[in-house]
Amino acid sequence: MKRIHKERDRLLRRLTRITGLAGATAAFLCVLVPGSGSTQELAIALTLSVVIAGLVFLQTMRGSFAAALGVVAASVAFVLTLGTAPVLDPATGSAIAVTGGVASASVAASLVVRRHGVLLVCGLAGALVATIVWTSAATGHRMIEILVTTVVGWSVLAVLGAWFDNGVRIAETRIGEVGRAHEAERIASELEAQQRQDARVLHDTVLATLSLLAHSGVGVSANALRDQAGDDARLLRQLRLGVPLDNGSNAIFSPGSDDDLLSTTFESVRQRFVRMGLDVSWHGAGQLVLPRETLDALVGALGECLENVRRHSGVTEADVTITDDEHTVRAMVTDSGDGFEPDSVDPARLGYAESVVGRLSAVGGRARIFSSPGSGTTVMLEVPKP
Known part of the structure; x- marks a missing residue:
């Protein structure tokens, strides 16, 4: 995996952890409000809040889909535990809303960037929404606010994760373009430098010899001109074949x-x-x-x-x-x-x-x-x- 993708996943897991733990903590505090339910229901709800927090932490540590599935399953159990109580007071409703729209929805940010991530998020959110709708129909409790909070929470976090992933993809594309442009510039600079070097060599050797010939070799013996021309011929052969002019x-x-x-x-x-x-x-x-x-x-x-x-x-x-x-x-x-x-x-x-x-x-x-x-x-x- 590319480094930029690893950094993306790390930041999304951090977002999931902060959101999930904050949601689980808020639900835990809402359940502690007096009159939120029977002692048995409260004990189960508090335990599920702790379980949700632990699973969120585990999911953000390893990126495990099983842990994310466990978060949603524990949230479903939380809704069923408190939602089927005889009376749905404001504190209990708030606990269910926070669990459905924040604690469980937190996994959407990191799941949406996976392969088929949108389908995974829709499936998990759908299971939680179906649970809330069934509970409301079975008990007659008004749970429209809880339903809206859950849908909005999952949608916002999924869109946030997708937006972040899209930004990373755009950055990756631009980095690739910059890298290719830099490589093209480097090759062009090297080619230009080589051409300038070849021009210098030609100027200093072959063109100097041609200048002597143009002036009939005044002051230079025929043997010297012949030797110099031979050296120039070997140099031209090296330049034509791309052979380095020197080694070491x-x-x-x-x-x-x-x-x-x-x-x-x-x-x-x-x-x-x-x-x-x-x-x-x-x-x-x-x-x-x-x-x-x-x-x-x-x-x-x-x-x-x-x-x-x-x-x-x-x-x-x-x-x-x-x-x-x-x-x-x-x-x-x-x-x-x-x-x-x-x-x-x-x-x-x-x-x-x-x-x-x-x-x-x-x-x-x-x-x-x-x-x-x-x-x-x-x-x-x-x-x-x-």
Whole structure:
């Protein structure tokens, strides 16, 4: 059973318990009024009131239909015990009315939500109503108020239970709709993120190679272009097949070690730009532990910064300095080239906006650029530590 249904049943049982115990207590007090009947009748009525209260409590503890049936049976016995007395005084009539319209009717709230609950409620209420009608006809007592109270009590509690159940069903439907909408939004966001990532990768690799070819590979040897094109072809194949571009969960950077994964990743970036005519010097010390997603973002942003140096700075050398503190890893890309006015860069350009800023923002990082014409350029990349 779904949790929302369990909560519905719990609240309805609580309503049944409060109503049933209140009705049984009120009937018990009415019977205690002097002159309500003979001693034997009073003793039986008081006992039945206690039994009704106990059965109501049992029914609300376990949700037992047998206990609910027992409540109605005890109420029928209560009506027959006091209703067949020679005299039906106001206190006795009130006791019967409270028993029929409150104590016994309390089970309607929890029964109506069961399978075929309406038929169950109608059957039990009908049995009690038939008892009251027969008693009235057999004794000649005026019991119209008792009959109305019983019918109204059962109707109100049954409608209340059905209304509550309908509200729960509506809430369940809306929760399902919200869940489906959230799932659709999550899938769309993941798809958009993947598309943006693919666009960044294509921009940083394949489109860069095509740009070289469009400029006849000036400054780059034919073998370097051939190797780069081969790498791009493998990358395109991975993207087309949906194969992850990298595996693993964590990586460690140690500038002096060729065995560490991040060092190897940086070395592959350095070798790529060496082939393309840009000499990259790496600086840094110690070990930096980064999640794979953060590592990919940092290396990708670094690669795009170096590509911008190669294409726009007018120099063939660049420096990359890796530092960190307790919370942040920083990579600083520096060149002594032509420089530019940062405010003059079109924010809609895919290279810096997506391949650098977008990448780092996706992992909680940021990028800052410092440059002026004739004074070179420095780009500070920052990513958070886990």
